[in-house]
């Protein structure tokens with residue numbers, strides 16, 4: 001064998017070993033996830049997987065491949081939004097998937113500029129066209145601004161017509177959520193809010209529980225800010241179980257009955273983030289994680305007038 005053939009052969013053997021290793025891990029994750037996936041029963045009787053896949057900031061040209069990989073790993077719940085500009089790619093992945101439509105749980109969100117009675121219907125129809133769906137599992141008001149009650153009337157009508165299974169909100173602080181629950185016939189099924197070890201939302205969870213609204217977290221890793229993946233407390237807890245910081249964080253939220261939708265563009269990490277149903281954090285672990293809460297957003301406060309102005313300035317057309 002000459003040097004060139006040797007390099008080619010060893011490279012091929014290496015990639016075969018790597019892909020069979022990845023394949024074994026993927027199968028293991030898929031089996032574990034599928035067998036042990038927990039579902040949250042929403043206040044309208046629908047069931048939502050507690051672990052899903054988020055596609056915020058995934059480029060339109062990349063998202064189809066990512067969602068196809070996520071589905072192949074075992075994810076059945078996908079979280080996108082009108083404002084992520086990648087619904088078409090998500091739709092293409094759903095179309096290509098061999099998984100039955102009723103086994104998937106698809107969420108998209110309505111952006112501020114369309115939050116009123118008439119525009120919300122147009123935005124919904126546009127999202128459904130891009131996603132290539134004839135019904136949606138969960139439609140969320142993305143931000144707590146504009147004509148929330150008008151949009152909610154339209155969303156409630158779409159739910160009654162069966163075009164949406166569940167309707168909910170996102171980034172609602174507790175005061176806004178309580179008002180919304182009291183003054184609407186249909187209560188939000190879900191509130192999707194920032195939650196991670198540095199911003200744990202313990203008080204907010206009590207309010208959500210009181211009103212029967214499911215807690216869904218966004219940025220479960222705080223997008224890695226504040227060196228979250230190297231946090232020594234989380235690392236040490238993970239070492240006891242042979243788990244990574246990411247897995248500890250997801251497990252901690254799942255044990256709190258919080259729906260999680262981690263984002264990654266890497267298949268290895270999709271597998272890692274899906275392998276969280278085979279260990280249980282102890283009370284001592286939970287106490288240590290509770291102590292990490294500094295009750296502050298890693299992003300911004302939705303009540304800050306400058307941020308309200310800033311968010312309202314996007315996608316006005």
Ligand SMILES: NC(=O)c1ccc[n+]([C@@H]2O[C@H](COP(=O)([O-])OP(=O)(O)OC[C@H]3O[C@@H](n4cnc5c(N)ncnc54)[C@H](OP(=O)(O)O)[C@@H]3O)[C@@H](O)[C@H]2O)c1
Pocket residue numbers: 053054055056057079080142170171192193217218219220221222223224229246247261262263264265266269272273
């Ligand atoms: N409603 C809202 O206003 C709102 C706001 C933000 C997000 N969301 C939703 O929530 C989802 C998740 O939040 P997010 O995307 O902001 O942040 P996130 O899930 O907290 O963090 C994503 C970051 O963590 C990295 N990562 C993922 N898994 C990892 C692992 N196992 N080890 C190391 N690094 C890992 C990713 O990098 P790589 O991709 O390079 O792996 C990416 O940089 C979004 O995709 C979106 O669907 C909603």
